[in-house]
Structures are given as C-alpha cells and as structure tokens.
Amino acid sequence: MAPSTAVSVPYPAYLRVYEPLAAFPEPERARWRAYAERPDLPGAQDETRAALVRLTAVPPVLVQERESGDAFVAEVDGVLYVCPWRTRQRCRQALVTAERELPPPVLEAALPPVARERAAAEERERAAAEEQGRAARSQPSERPVEAGADGRVWIRTALWHVPIRWFLLFRDEERDFGKTPDGPRLRYRTPMVQARRRVARALKVLRTELAEGPLVDGLVDVGRWLEEFHPRSLVELDYGGLLRLIPEELLAEDHSAAEADEGLAALRDGDEERAGELYARLAERWREVQRRQLAN
8 A cells, every 4th residue: 555645646537447367477467366355455546645755755756666566456247357557667658758748948847857867768678678578478588577568558647637539438328426435436437349449430430520630649549559458358437536626516417428429429420510519518628627727
C-alpha cells in the first residue's frame, strides 16, 4: 500500500486494460495469482498519492528507481483479470512526451534537464531490453528480464477531463454509476473485442465524413494501443479523481458515451447539424470541467 500523505491528489481519469491471467507467462502469472489474494489491494488514489510524495521530495523523484509490483485486479464471471500499474514505465514515457509538447520555459521550470536526460536514456535501454525480452521468451535465459520490459503500459491517464475519443469505445448500457463506501463511482467496462470493433467503425465514419484531425489521430492511437493486448481482455474507463471534482447530481446526469455514440450515428446518417450540436455540447461539458483547474 502507498504511504499515508496529506499531499493533495490531482484529478485524473483512466483508460485501463485488464488482461486475463492466462495472458501472462510464468512465473509472472503465478505472482499475479498470489497477489490477487491479498486482503489489502491498493487503489488508484494510493498510486497517485505515492507519485505526489515522490514529486514533493527534495530533489523531486520524477521516475521511481524500481518498477511497481502492484496492479488492479478484477474478477468477472469467474475469470481473474489483472491490470499492472507499471508506474515507472508510464513516468518515463510521460517525461519523453512532455519534452515534445511543453514550451521550453515551462519544461525547464517543471522538469530538471538531468531527469529528462535520464528518462531518455532509460527509454533507449528499454528498447534494447525489448529485444532481449523477445529472445528470452523464445528460449531459456540465465538472466531474467524485467517485467514490462516490452514497453507496454496497461493504463492511460487524462488530467481534468475525459478525452472524447475514449467514450467511443463504450455504450451507455455499459455505464456503471453508483455509490461506494468511498463515494460515487462512474465507470464503463467492455470486452476488448467490442472496443476494437467500435474503434474500427468510428474511424470508418470519421474518415468518410470528416477531414483528418486530432479526433481521428487520437482514435487511431487508441486503436493501436488496444491491439497490444490479449483479445479476451477488458477495457475500462474510470472517472477516477474526477468523481471528487464533479458534483454528484451532474455525474448522475452524465451520459457522455451515449452522446458520443449518437453524434457518430448522426454523422454516419449525414445529419451534420445534429452531429455538430452533440459534439459541441459534449466538448463544452468537458471544457467546463477543465476550467476548474484554474478556479483557485
């Protein structure tokens, strides 16, 4: 479990892939089977709090030294599914992405050059380890390869909003809204085969009716990511930290996946006006959530 901390936790949403236990090779499979039996499995806020503790250290620890051994676990219809955190790998990738996307002054102030250089070096090492991992899976090796050395991550994160492209993977009947001992819950969960099929259908419509753009590019990226996992996996969209940001009455009325699907159907049927109205309403809803980042 993550250490206790008073550090304020930000507001992330998550797109996760849960792979069936059978998708993992031994001995990793046995380790996850034993891990799932723990009575104190950590949650998303535990991971986030631990990351904030590292960032507030002096000097800040942008990438933890060792890969996380934790995961989210779900059991559905008697099948055990595992979603490894791979926090270290996600942090490395986030640093490399930040170097491409942030303005230089912001980058220099927020992320020390030495940390970025180390992350870039580790990404190069990871690429080499990926080749080693392929060889290790095909024949016995005296040196074990680090789990996750292939560079995959099972979790994607968005701060202060849910990307509209994520909603296109789900349908309203897969929406799970309710209360838990820790507060409200809003998530969607669907089989991998459905998520892939919906991505393909959405791309067909968008490429036919619209010019290439951020929505198409982002959906292509999500589709490629989903192809990395076992076909019997589960895909989950979790509002995560946004549940503490959005009033419960608004969460109860939030049917963003239904609106995204309706907008796509309108576009497919040639009703561009209706599609535009639905997309604008959906985009404005999430812009309003993002504006709260600057409220204080």
